[in-house]
Amino acid sequence: MEKPLKVVVIGGDAAGMSAASQVKRRIKSAEVIVLEKGVDVSYGACGMPYNIGFKGDIDALVVLTAEDFKKKRGIDVRLLNEAIGLDEKNKKVLVKNHSSNREYEISFDKLFIGSGARSALPPIEGVENEGVFTLKVLDDARKIKDFIDKKGPKKAVLIGAGFINLELAENMKRLGMDVVILEKLDDLLLNMEEEVRDAVKEELKNNGVEIYFGVDIDSIEEGLVVKTNKGDFEADFVNVSVGVKPNTEFLEGTSIQLNKGAIVVDRYFKTTANDIYAGGDCALIYHRLLNRNVYMPLGTNANKAGRIGGANIAGAEKQFAGIVGTIIFKVFEKGVAKTGLSLEEAIKEGYDAFKTVITAPTTAHGYVHQGKVSVILIAEIATGKLLGSQIFGDFEGVWRVDVMAAALYSNLTIKDIQGLDLAYSPPFAPVWDPIIVAANQAIKQV
Amino acid sequence: MEKPLKVVVIGGDAAGMSAASQVKRRIKSAEVIVLEKGVDVSYGACGMPYNIGFKGDIDALVVLTAEDFKKKRGIDVRLLNEAIGLDEKNKKVLVKNHSSNREYEISFDKLFIGSGARSALPPIEGVENEGVFTLKVLDDARKIKDFIDKKGPKKAVLIGAGFINLELAENMKRLGMDVVILEKLDDLLLNMEEEVRDAVKEELKNNGVEIYFGVDIDSIEEGLVVKTNKGDFEADFVNVSVGVKPNTEFLEGTSIQLNKGAIVVDRYFKTTANDIYAGGDCALIYHRLLNRNVYMPLGTNANKAGRIGGANIAGAEKQFAGIVGTIIFKVFEKGVAKTGLSLEEAIKEGYDAFKTVITAPTTAHGYVHQGKVSVILIAEIATGKLLGSQIFGDFEGVWRVDVMAAALYSNLTIKDIQGLDLAYSPPFAPVWDPIIVAANQAIKQV
Numbered sequence: 001m002e003k004p005l006k007v008v009v010i011g012g013d014a015a016g017m018s019a020a021s022q023v024k025r026r027i028k029s030a031e032v033i034v035l036e037k038g039v040d041v042s043y044g045a046c047g048m049p050y051n052i053g054f055k056g057d058i059d060a061l062v063v064l065t066a067e068d069f070k071k072k073r074g075i076d077v078r079l080l081n082e083a084i085g086l087d088e089k090n091k092k093v094l095v096k097n098h099s100s101n102r103e104y105e106i107s108f109d110k111l112f113i114g115s116g117a118r119s120a121l122p123p124i125e126g127v128e129n130e131g132v133f134t135l136k137v138l139d140d141a142r143k144i145k146d147f148i149d150k151k152g153p154k155k156a157v158l159i160g161a162g163f164i165n166l167e168l169a170e171n172m173k174r175l176g177m178d179v180v181i182l183e184k185l186d187d188l189l190l191n192m193e194e195e196v197r198d199a200v201k202e203e204l205k206n207n208g209v210e211i212y213f214g215v216d217i218d219s220i221e222e223g224l225v226v227k228t229n230k231g232d233f234e235a236d237f238v239n240v241s242v243g244v245k246p247n248t249e250f251l252e253g254t255s256i257q258l259n260k261g262a263i264v265v266d267r268y269f270k271t272t273a274n275d276i277y278a279g280g281d282c283a284l285i286y287h288r289l290l291n292r293n294v295y296m297p298l299g300t301n302a303n304k305a306g307r308i309g310g311a312n313i314a315g316a317e318k319q320f321a322g323i324v325g326t327i328i329f330k331v332f333e334k335g336v337a338k339t340g341l342s343l344e345e346a347i348k349e350g351y352d353a354f355k356t357v358i359t360a361p362t363t364a365h366g367y368v369h370q371g372k373v374s375v376i377l378i379a380e381i382a383t384g385k386l387l388g389s390q391i392f393g394d395f396e397g398v399w400r401v402d403v404m405a406a407a408l409y410s411n412l413t414i415k416d417i418q419g420l421d422l423a424y425s426p427p428f429a430p431v432w433d434p435i436i437v438a439a440n441q442a443i444k445q446v
Numbered sequence: 447m448e449k450p451l452k453v454v455v456i457g458g459d460a461a462g463m464s465a466a467s468q469v470k471r472r473i474k475s476a477e478v479i480v481l482e483k484g485v486d487v488s489y490g491a492c493g494m495p496y497n498i499g500f501k502g503d504i505d506a507l508v509v510l511t512a513e514d515f516k517k518k519r520g521i522d523v524r525l526l527n528e529a530i531g532l533d534e535k536n537k538k539v540l541v542k543n544h545s546s547n548r549e550y551e552i553s554f555d556k557l558f559i560g561s562g563a564r565s566a567l568p569p570i571e572g573v574e575n576e577g578v579f580t581l582k583v584l585d586d587a588r589k590i591k592d593f594i595d596k597k598g599p600k601k602a603v604l605i606g607a608g609f610i611n612l613e614l615a616e617n618m619k620r621l622g623m624d625v626v627i628l629e630k631l632d633d634l635l636l637n638m639e640e641e642v643r644d645a646v647k648e649e650l651k652n653n654g655v656e657i658y659f660g661v662d663i664d665s666i667e668e669g670l671v672v673k674t675n676k677g678d679f680e681a682d683f684v685n686v687s688v689g690v691k692p693n694t695e696f697l698e699g700t701s702i703q704l705n706k707g708a709i710v711v712d713r714y715f716k717t718t719a720n721d722i723y724a725g726g727d728c729a730l731i732y733h734r735l736l737n738r739n740v741y742m743p744l745g746t747n748a749n750k751a752g753r754i755g756g757a758n759i760a761g762a763e764k765q766f767a768g769i770v771g772t773i774i775f776k777v778f779e780k781g782v783a784k785t786g787l788s789l790e791e792a793i794k795e796g797y798d799a800f801k802t803v804i805t806a807p808t809t810a811h812g813y814v815h816q817g818k819v820s821v822i823l824i825a826e827i828a829t830g831k832l833l834g835s836q837i838f839g840d841f842e843g844v845w846r847v848d849v850m851a852a853a854l855y856s857n858l859t860i861k862d863i864q865g866l867d868l869a870y871s872p873p874f875a876p877v878w879d880p881i882i883v884a885a886n887q888a889i890k891q892v
Contacts, residue, residue, distance in 0.1 A: 014877070044811045047872040051812065060812035288867075299877050300870035321865025328869035337869055365490045366497065366506040395873070396842075402849045402868045402879075409866055410856030419767025420855055421734075422848045423774035423783055424746035426493040427841070431460070431745050433848075 004029040007313055008093055008108035010083040012036030013045065014299050015280025016114030018306025019313065020075045026314035032075045033106065035095055037082030040138040041066050046299050048141040049164065053171025058142055083115065088254050088273040110275045110313045113263060114306060117244035117281035117297050126220030132238040135164060153177060153236030157226050159217060160242040161188035163329040166200070168239055169209045170332050180233055182215040182226065191342055193376050195357050196392045203334045244297055246282045259284060262295045267320045269309030277313055279305020288322030289340055289408060290349065296323060324408040328401060335398030339405040340388030343378050352381045356442035360434035362397035364426035373397030375438035377414065384413040384446035400435050414442045451476040453759055454539055454554035456529040458482030459491065460745050461726025462560030464752025465759065466521045472760035478521045479552065481541055483528035486584040487512050492745050494587040495610065499617025504588055529561065534700050534719040556721045556759045559709060560752060563690035563727035563743050572666030578684040581610060599623060599682030603672050605663060606688040607634035609775040612646070614685055615655045616778050626679055628661040628672065637788055639822050641803050642838045649780045690743055692728045705730060708741045713766045715755030723759055725751025734768030735786055735854060736795065742769060770854040774847060781844030785851040786834030789824050798827045802888035806880035808843035810872035819843030821884035823860065830859040830892035846881050860888045
């Protein structure tokens with residue numbers, strides 16, 4: 001009898017569990033072992049800020065438990081088992097079991113690395129103090145919720161003005177806290193257009209969130225006081241969110257190529273080592289517009305990487321279509337979304353590009369409810385080829401970014417976008433959808 | 447000095463006013479005369495059911511008045527002036543002025559026909575009785591609002607189960623009326639899938655609207671009583687909405703080709719007569735997927751026809767990209783949308799096609815608010831080419847039809863749709879957007 005395929009998966013969140021599930025679905029006989037260094041698998045990490053703000057049950061974010069995976073899918077999930085080394089030539093992973101504190105080796109026929117990333121912590125004195133948090137894994141959210149329940153903090157200082165802290169700002173306000181955001185750079189969301197950045201700052205202001213730029217943090221003193229070049233900020237709660245770092249240290253010394261710590265993969269999510277695949281926050285991902293890999297650690301990318309990488313481990317030959325860089329997030333009652341390139345990014349890529357900005361209603365003229373949304377189109381002057389779009393404004397209207405993501409996928413031009421047959425009915429959209437209004441404006445510059 | 451271009455436009459609603467505005471914008475010197483048989487121009491007809499239900503100011507639906515067009519755009523709008531004949535060889539329109547009750551001729555260099563359509567009235571005894579209405583033009587809405595204000599009807603009978611009466615059903619309920627819908631055919635929305643029809647019927651039922659199928663109306667007796675083969679229905683208010691009829695009788699005997707009463711146009715909105723263009727509810731429109739003209743009288747189509755037809759009158763050579771048949775409407779708290787072909791339509795067109803139906807949440811797992819939406823994909827078996835999509839469910843989620851409309855425009859396959867980089871964040875979408883869930887399911891049948 002042939003030996004069953006033995007697949008080891010490092011990391012039990014979006015990418016890893018998707019990969020494990022795909023393998024098991026396609027090859028029933030496969031032995032699939034997942035090594036997860038933490039205590040949770042398969043949860044909706046992106047929902048954590050809202051779970052905190054709405055005081056939800058933290059377990060509501062868990063999609064499937066380790067036990068579910070074992071019982072329902074026959075996947076051997078080993079919690080508190082961390083991959084600490086890899087011998088890719090002899091196909092063995094060195095594992096540390098944090099329960100027993102013992103190390104062991106596990107062999108594999110094929111390996112999927114979905115080891116994720118962790119919050120980057122700046123070298124600031126006092127970041128380990130009580131009341132200072134990061135928010136990356138589910139256990140971080142548990143600790144924050146527990147702290148809020150027990151200590152009832154009133155003043156939140158959020159270090160870093162990325163979208164996690166913007167989401168946290170809304171949710172800390174929801175919990176009744178004063179919120180201050182401290183950002184090292186001179187502005188926020190630098191990969192977005194000025195109009196979006198201004199709108200976000202205005203929405204923060206309108207909701208009583210203070211934001212300071214150009215802030216260098218000296219230390220976080222117990223108590224807590226955040227000492228900076230812009231003065232001292234008192235806090236009962238601090239969250240540090242200044243980027244993430246791929247969990248790939250255990251790959252040092254192997255032949256697996258890394259780029260700034262992230263694993264290099266091809267469009268099949270194969271690494272540079274035989275029979276070893278990777279995806280999710282620990283790896284690069286193929287960007288369709290740029291025709292090269294980028295680092296874009298998002299849940300949706302991780303799920304796709306796991307699904308396709310897992311299928312390929314099981315013998316499929318699925319080529320990943322690539323991302324176009326779509327992101328969306330909520331800032332209080334506004335939505336902010338981007339797909340493709342910003343104008344600056346487009347110019348850096350060598351495009352002779354322009355942008356158009358329009359603001360238009362989200363429902364028909366005279367309809368009882370009317371929101372507003374702004375649409376930015378970035379396109380190549382010579383050809384009118386769409387390069388990117390940013391959409392922001394009333395929460396209800398920013399879904400339009402998905403239409404632009406489909407347009408980017410299809411290499412549409414501004415003229416094509418003018419020709420889209422978008423739905424019209426007063427409660428849903430105005431007769432000239434904001435997307436078409438933007439295209440009608442942009443066409444003048446082509 | 448050269449004589450200025452003289453352009454006559456028949457009809458002052460969406461198509462006509464868009465055409466007139468385009469001409470004037472492109473050729474400042476042009477003399478543009480709009481002949482409108484009614485008393486309103488440029489209004490949001492699709493908003494009428496909601497304006498009635500929310501007791502809005504009827505003038506809120508008017509985008510620009512005849513006076514506005516004269517003053518702001520230099521367009522000579524003649525209200526109560528009806529085109530009653532055309533001499534296309536000598537380029538003259540015969541006009542009846544309903545104010546003075548006199549007829550006159552007006553010459554043109556170029557003509558745009560946007561004469562619209564009217565509600566088809568079945569030959570039922572009593573359709574002219576007090577309390578029996580149709581709803582097509584703004585003045586219809588005025589009369590209905592006036593009737594409701596004065597008579598306070600309690601029982602509405604809506605004849606025909608098309609989307610106008612479905613929208614009216616919601617709004618009559620909003621005004622506190624009992625609502626009964628009577629439909630001649632055995633079901634509603636026959637150009638949609640069974641799953642959509644069932645969902646609409648359930649939503650009507652959940653909101654206390656009665657609906658009867660296979661109803662032949664014998665007469666509407668004063669009082670009112672609607673006498674049918676399914677029994678008598680008492681009513682204080684009746685709306686008849688059983689389709690529309692193009693206003694093209696004045697073209698009989700001309701060389702302008704009609705098809706079932708609708709004006710045949712090419713992709714430039716040019717009719718079969720020299721220098722005469724047409725668009726909107728009186729004309730056919732090019733369908734991109736079918737590669738032929740269809741009759742689809744919708745506001746969004748009329749606006750595009752007017753805009754492009756007007757530009758071409760002014761010397762542009764804009765080819766219309768074509769519609770893909772996108773429609774959307776609200777039924778109480780649900781949304782219903784379609785783009786492209788239904789399965790039955792696809793099969794009629796000769797495709798070996800299949801459909802997939804999935805239901806998925808509209809927000810992330812564990813998010814505080816969660817709606818549901820169903821996505822139907824219709825595709826060709828051999829190639830996976832997308833042929834159509836229908837989306838229905840919670841109001842907030844059906845915008846996804848616009849992504850599918852963009853996919854149809856771009857001839858995407860199911861595999862392409864799997865590859866779309868759609869936005870993910872808990873308040874906006876689940877990590878696997880319903881569109882991707884549907885594509886992941888559909889790919890199994892390709």
